Amino acid sequence: CLAAATQLNLQDIIVDGPSPTSLDTIVTATGVSEDLLRRILRGCAQRFIFEEVAPDQYAHTDASKMLRVTGIHALVGFSCDEVMRSAAYFSNFLQQTKGKPPSWNVPSPFSLAFD
Numbered sequence: 001c002l003a004a005a006t007q008l009n010l011q012d013i014i015v016d017g018p019s020p021t022s023l024d025t026i027v028t029a030t031g032v033s034e035d036l037l038r039r040i041l042r043g044c045a046q047r048f049i050f051e052e053v054a055p056d057q058y059a060h061t062d063a064s065k066m067l068r069v070t071g072i073h074a075l076v077g078f079s080c081d082e083v084m085r086s087a088a089y090f091s092n093f094l095q096q097t098k099g100k101p102p103s104w105n106v107p108s109p110f111s112l113a114f115d
Contacts, residue, residue, distance in 0.1 A: 001043030003084075005050075006076050008032060010041070011067035014050060016060050023056035085113040 013029045014021040027034050045052045051059045089112035096106050
């Protein structure tokens, strides 16, 4: 959900103030379907990225405010893409190397993810 939220710039669409931002406002700003946005935002809210203060009403948390800091958006994008995708192959890598230092002919988790 974090990668989707940052790609949609939800951190900039959701207003930082006393009033929450409605799902309708977010749908209009992104052009993404209401159902899909609701799923993304609920996933983020479960991880304390945004807060659903009332049904279909969203506000910032301290975590989501950090996404507005210059550079953090790019770091999150990198971490959610290359790093997470590579991490998914780390157990395969450990099985191939049996936990020992790998030889050059064993593909790295990054290579397994992106080849």
